Amino acid sequence: MTTLQHDHELDAKVKKATERISENMHIVANEPSLAFYRLQEHVRKALPPMVDKRVEVSKVHHELQGHCYDVEYAISAVKSMENADRTFTDIQDLFRNAIFLKQQLKYEESRRNKKEPISVYKRLSAHITLDLPDLPELSDALRETANKVESMMHQARNTSQPAETSTP
Structure with missing residues (x-):
C-alpha cells in the first residue's frame, strides 16, 4: 500500500508540476502578444493628443517666426x-538760413522804399497763408x-526793354 500511496502522492506532485510548467509555457507563449496588445493600446490612446500637440507647436513656431521678423524689422x-538725426539737423539749419x-x-x-504798382502776383501772395505752428515766419517768408x-x-x-528798343 505504501507504493500505492506513494504513487498517489507522486502522481499529485507530478500533476501539480506539469500544471505549473504548462501554465508557465502558456504565459511565456502569450506574453509577446500581450505586450504588443498593451503597446497598441497605449499608442491608440497617446498618439492623437501627441499629434494635436505637435500640430499646435508647429503653428506656434510659425507665428513666433513671424513675430521675430516683425521685431527685427522694427x-x-x-x-x-x-x-x-543728422538729416533733421540739416533741415533745421536750412530753415535758419x-x-x-x-x-x-x-x-x-x-531800404529801397520804391513804390511799385501792385501786380496780380503780389495780390495773390498776400492771400497765401500757411499754418505751421513751429515756423510762424514761414508764410511771411513765402x-x-x-x-x-x-x-x-x-x-x-525794365533792363531788357531799352536794349530791345535800341536794336532796330
Whole structure:
C-alpha cells in the first residue's frame, strides 16, 4: 500500500508540476502578444493628443517666426531713425538760413522804399497763408520771396526793354 500511496502522492506532485510548467509555457507563449496588445493600446490612446500637440507647436513656431521678423524689422526701423538725426539737423539749419536770407531781403527792400504798382502776383501772395505752428515766419517768408521774385522780374523787364528798343 505504501507504493500505492506513494504513487498517489507522486502522481499529485507530478500533476501539480506539469500544471505549473504548462501554465508557465502558456504565459511565456502569450506574453509577446500581450505586450504588443498593451503597446497598441497605449499608442491608440497617446498618439492623437501627441499629434494635436505637435500640430499646435508647429503653428506656434510659425507665428513666433513671424513675430521675430516683425521685431527685427522694427529694430531696423528704430536704428534707421537714429541715423535721421543728422538729416533733421540739416533741415533745421536750412530753415535758419532761409529765415536769415528772408530777413536780409526784407531789409534790402525796406531800404529801397520804391513804390511799385501792385501786380496780380503780389495780390495773390498776400492771400497765401500757411499754418505751421513751429515756423510762424514761414508764410511771411513765402510772401517776401514772391515779392522779391516779382520785383526781380520787373527789373529784368525794365533792363531788357531799352536794349530791345535800341536794336532796330
